[in-house]
Amino acid sequence: MRIINKKPVLFEKSNHNIWTDPYIQQQILKKHLDFQSDEASRRQESVLKIVNFVLKHSKPKSHLLDLGCGPGLYTSLFADANYIVTGIDFNKSSIEYAKRKRNGINYILNDYINDYPNGKYDTITMIYCDMGTHSDSDRDRLLNNIYHSLTNGGTFIFDVFSERIISDRRENKNWEYAPQGGFWDEKEYLLLSQTFHYPKNKVFAYQHNLLLEGTIKHFIIWERYYSEKEITDILEKVGFRKITIYRDLLGKNNFTSSSEIFIVAEK
Ligand SMILES: C[S@@+](CC[C@H](N)C(=O)[O-])C[C@H]1O[C@@H](n2cnc3c(N)ncnc32)[C@H](O)[C@@H]1O
Incomplete structure (x- = not known):
């Protein structure tokens, strides 16, 4: 039992995780459900903008997988738009809430890095800069799994913080x-x-x-951030053939930073 007071080795894992700690995950769920704030999930106005953005850049009514879906703020709106939706998250409180909130969505309580879900998807989303929370090696493993689980012509849509952070x-x-x-x-x-x-x-x-x-x-x-060139190169190396970057999709963020970029990567 010691206080740790040194700079961690890059991507060192701590002995506790905020997303899976049984008490903290309940506090996070409350923050997800505060629709005025950008803590845990973005505020409602931004959620709606992102949903419209995803609908515009994906095949209508297709199979969609949301990685790190939280309490299902996005998955439920995709299902309302008649997509066939799967959501995965390892926050038990969030997944239980999502299941109670809406039927007709396949929710998986699991770790998408170590237990990536089976199946083929036309659209895969990962929202609120979650990609940046993983080490470069976990990111590469995840991107490979994403690429192979997409149908040809399918899209991976996600956001990361840019260097402006x-x-x-x-x-x-x-x-x-x-x-x-x-x-x-x-x-x-x-x-x-x-x-x-x-x-x-x-x-x-x-x-x-x-x-x-x-x-x-x-x-x-x-929290890993990216230049536009670096994230494009990483996605090209995995095999994505068309990568488009979108800046300034959202207004000012009142919790993290407004410096995110959205990326649409097509297989
Ligand atoms: C910032 S929150 C965003 C939640 C949701 N996308 C939203 O914007 O409302 C990140 C989510 O990713 C989940 N998460 C992080 N790493 C994960 C992993 N390895 N496997 C499954 N879920 C993960 C967390 O539990 C959390 O719900």
């Missing part, structure tokens, strides 16, 4: 004392947080030491 981020240290508990735990805690930048690798790390009575939990969240 640098202007919104600084290396820093922070702390939060929650005497009655809060987002990170239901009981009293002290949270020690650090932001690190790896400019050569285009990565930020958010490291958190959560001090609870008798224990310390350690979390690292990775």
